[in-house]
Amino acid sequence: MTGTSTAVSRLRAAADGANRWVVLVVLCLSLLLVALDATVLHVAVPAVTEDLRPSAVGLLWIVDAYPLVCASLLILFGTLGDRVGRRRVLLFGYALFGVASALAATADSAGVLIAARALLGVGGAMIMPATLSILRQVFPDRRERALAIGVWTAVAAVGAATGPVIGGFLVEHYWWGSVFLINIPLMALILPVGRWLLPESRGEDDGPWDVLGALMAAAAVLGVVLGIKRIGGGEGLLNPATLVPLLAGAALLVLFVRRQKRRTHPLIDIAMFSRPAFTTAVGCIVLAMLALVGLELIAVQYLQLVLNLSPLETGLRLLPLTFAAMAAGATGSYTLSRVGPRRMVGWGFVLTAASVLLLTLMGQHDRPVLLTAGFVLLGFGLQSTLFGAYESMLSEAPAERAGGAAAIGETSYQLGAGLGIALLGSVMNAAYAPGLSRLHEEGVPAAAGSAASHSLGEAYQVAGRLGGPMGDLLRDTARHAFVEGLHVTLLVSAGLLLLGALAALRLPGVMDCPPVKGGREPAAKVPGQAAGPGPAGSEPHRDALPLPAKDARGHSVPRPTRREPAEATGSGRAAR
Numbered sequence: 001m002t003g004t005s006t007a008v009s010r011l012r013a014a015a016d017g018a019n020r021w022v023v024l025v026v027l028c029l030s031l032l033l034v035a036l037d038a039t040v041l042h043v044a045v046p047a048v049t050e051d052l053r054p055s056a057v058g059l060l061w062i063v064d065a066y067p068l069v070c071a072s073l074l075i076l077f078g079t080l081g082d083r084v085g086r087r088r089v090l091l092f093g094y095a096l097f098g099v100a101s102a103l104a105a106t107a108d109s110a111g112v113l114i115a116a117r118a119l120l121g122v123g124g125a126m127i128m129p130a131t132l133s134i135l136r137q138v139f140p141d142r143r144e145r146a147l148a149i150g151v152w153t154a155v156a157a158v159g160a161a162t163g164p165v166i167g168g169f170l171v172e173h174y175w176w177g178s179v180f181l182i183n184i185p186l187m188a189l190i191l192p193v194g195r196w197l198l199p200e201s202r203g204e205d206d207g208p209w210d211v212l213g214a215l216m217a218a219a220a221v222l223g224v225v226l227g228i229k230r231i232g233g234g235e236g237l238l239n240p241a242t243l244v245p246l247l248a249g250a251a252l253l254v255l256f257v258r259r260q261k262r263r264t265h266p267l268i269d270i271a272m273f274s275r276p277a278f279t280t281a282v283g284c285i286v287l288a289m290l291a292l293v294g295l296e297l298i299a300v301q302y303l304q305l306v307l308n309l310s311p312l313e314t315g316l317r318l319l320p321l322t323f324a325a326m327a328a329g330a331t332g333s334y335t336l337s338r339v340g341p342r343r344m345v346g347w348g349f350v351l352t353a354a355s356v357l358l359l360t361l362m363g364q365h366d367r368p369v370l371l372t373a374g375f376v377l378l379g380f381g382l383q384s385t386l387f388g389a390y391e392s393m394l395s396e397a398p399a400e401r402a403g404g405a406a407a408i409g410e411t412s413y414q415l416g417a418g419l420g421i422a423l424l425g426s427v428m429n430a431a432y433a434p435g436l437s438r439l440h441e442e443g444v445p446a447a448a449g450s451a452a453s454h455s456l457g458e459a460y461q462v463a464g465r466l467g468g469p470m471g472d473l474l475r476d477t478a479r480h481a482f483v484e485g486l487h488v489t490l491l492v493s494a495g496l497l498l499l500g501a502l503a504a505l506r507l508p509g510v511m512d513c514p515p516v517k518g519g520r521e522p523a524a525k526v527p528g529q530a531a532g533p534g535p536a537g538s539e540p541h542r543d544a545l546p547l548p549a550k551d552a553r554g555h556s557v558p559r560p561t562r563r564e565p566a567e568a569t570g571s572g573r574a575a576r
Helices: 002-018 020-039 042-052 056-084 086-105 110-138 142-173 183-197 211-232 240-262 270-274 276-306 311-317 319-330 332-359 368-396 399-436 446-452 456-466 468-506
Strands: none
Touching: 020 086, 020 110, 020 142, 020 183, 042 056, 042 110, 042 142, 042 276, 042 311, 042 456, 056 086, 056 110, 056 211, 056 399, 086 110, 086 183, 110 142, 110 368, 110 399, 142 311, 142 319, 142 332, 142 368, 211 240, 211 399, 240 270, 270 276, 276 311, 276 332, 276 368, 276 399, 276 456, 276 468, 311 319, 311 368, 319 332, 319 368, 332 368, 332 468, 368 399, 368 468, 399 468, 446 456, 446 468, 456 468
């Protein structure tokens, strides 16, 4: 028992900060699973459609339920982690993610799959802000944190971009449900490892957790995104099913902000948004993810349905995007220190817009060199943008508000992903449908043309049922309309990316790294640990308490309160 206790104590001592790079590895594995699940289903959409036969709206919900639920709950679980412990929330997220994956893999109807994807969103909402806030705590030095964020964002890119490759292989050799089964053994491994290696930490605010505020934030985000999603599905803005969620979400968001300003212990420090760098970084994350996820989903459809590539071939075609994103993340710390956040984020947007404009040269025939060049530029540009934006956002946030800041960043990430699918999907549908409006003049039944106008996949199904010359005409017309719609969507995306480049001008021009007293910054706070000097090269002892100040007669006097050093926030300003 003594040997076991000693081993456990040593392991936990390492987790408490002596080996923060091992902690980074565990956090990156956590993020890899969440990012992987966001895109692994994309190449399986045709197989899911054929097997479960969901409606057009049901198919959108299968794809969107995960990011939308995750986005709506990030603030709730991010701020809860600040109160009850970030590791505790993270471990619960691991367990729930594994259970939801098993449910999704065995789903026998669209409704069950949607519910499982929503449950995966809950687990993802527990995991994502916890990984980023723990990273903020175990890497208080901005230079080391920039390197850690580079690794973190590179892993996120690997997960998002290799999702289609893994999904394509599994769909081609097994069945679509297998894309979820890969989560179960990974979660079974990472749950006990995280239990022993990850340090527990929480914010310094011991005030009550605002449960009502957390629920208001969740309902507000869900309402706004749901309304935009319905617009993306082709419903009018004045349709009650669209207008009511939009107005309700906007009203709840206003009430949430007013409530946070009045509370002594708010969930979110609204004052953070008064810092231009913080607000701009959040907006840049939304725009970058809007472009990435929306374009990726459309690109997968183009590769599979227009170029007739298999799911595995589709995933392999997206690998250049992965490698470019990895390169941008690995070199991000060096680039940021040399050019500063403003130029890194701004030129990242410009490079991404250039890649999108290059991809407008795609047509109905395969051009692999063009696609590879476009995906390389897209991956490097977007990853540079995300790296600079995340680093600026975290460095502007006080360390004790790491959970709330991480929740805001991850909400922006998921919100941008959901909006990308809705907005760019809406543009795609609006540009695609008119190309099929004259099919009835060529003899194609009006009902068949109307059904084909919903999506290219549905058009192929209708063409297969028609057969003969009419089926061939419908297939060729739909393919041509899809490519034309893709070009319009790419142009709209390029315009949004250039707006992001203009917004990036508000970011700091240089990476501000004030000198650290004693050569290092104070260690991250963990429950039950007081700040204080310890042996050289070690963390402060858990039971160490600061000695009281004495007056001239030897009586104890209260110490004056003081702010943390500016470097604790990483922004050059004192924490609020």
